[in-house]
Amino acid sequence: MRYLIAETNWTMMTLAAELAANGTLMTRTDRPEDVEHFMRHGEADLLVLAADQIANRGMSLAALRRISPDMPIALVADKPQSEQIAAWLDAGADCVIDATRPPEEAVVTLQAVARRRLGLSRPQIVHGPLRIDLLTRKAYMLTCPLKLSPKLYELLEYLALRPGQLVTRAELLSHIYGLENEPDARVFDVYICNLRSCLQASAGAVDIDTVRGSGFRFAASDVAAAVAA
Template identity: 65%
Template sequence: MRYLIAETNWDMMTLAQELVTNGTLLTRTDRPEDLEHFARIGQVDLILLAAGQLGRDGVTIDSLRAANPRAPIALVARNTTSEQMATWIMAGADTVIDPRTDHEETLARLQAVARRAHGLGRPVLQYGPLRVDLMHRRAHIGDVRLKLTPKVYELLEFIALRPGRLVTRESLLTHIYGLENEPDPRVFDVYMCNLRSQLAASGGAVDIETARGSGFRFVADDIPDAAIAA
């Protein structure tokens, strides 16, 4: 998954480093006024900012929600009162994190909020014999772990979180590389071929179809209709 984070103080910079170490993709900015722009143009699964930034530089929960209605919003704040917490939640925040919370708990809480926006209660995607472990960033077909590089794993995770739906090449590249320089298109084709060759072990139960000129679609025998329509 990719998070958008505003690194406006030491707590936010420390959290960003913890997320990078865990393998989470980040779109980072030290200019809170740019959050709305990045939220609108980027493929992000969660928006993270310090609660004290709200109301400054035009940053509000409403403006971020308008820029990207699908992305949950997580606030980071120390020493919050119950009244403050209730105010932020009622205003539209999805969770409030104390930066002193245990590292593992923080990562788990943030991912839980992000994946629930995709309709997932647990950190595992299961399609026939394919199992994708979102927390540990790995995938298995049956009992065999797939040998995925970080980039190929991100490709699988992004498309498997959107089963049955058309995913454009541009959206995939934006998710994997953020707003940084994208690779030569041939490199991306190598990633896709690598992933397809490994999914072939499912015997056709899962696959990635090419919609020529449009993008790609993750297909499986057991995708619920509700997931396709989401």
């Protein structure tokens, strides 16, 4: 998953460093005025913002919601009062994190908010013999760990979170490369070929289809059976 995070104070910079150490993909900016631009043009599963940006920089939760209605918003505040938390949640925030709490607690909270937006109550994606652990960022086939580079893991995670859905190369570029140092979109043809080799042990239970001229689609027999039923 990818987070859009505004590093506008030391607390946010520390949190970003903790997320980076965990392997989380991030679009990072130290300019609050760029947040709306990234929301419009980038691919992110969660916006992480210091609460004082709402109060002191003229940002509006309602305006952010209009730009990206489905993107969860997490606010980070120093010892927030209960009435502040209630007001922010009522205005459109999905969670409020106390900046004085341990950073590892914030990381787990953010992971939960981001994955629940995608319909996951637990930090795992399971399709037949394939299991992806979102916390450890590892994938397993029939209990055996798959040897995936970080880019291949991100690609598999992104597709497996959207079974049966067409995913374009542009969406993959935005998510995995974050609009920075983007390679030629055809690099995903190589990545997909490598992933298919890793999924062969599933005996067709999971696969990745190429939709010519459009993109890719994660195919899982359990999803197909559920749709047919």
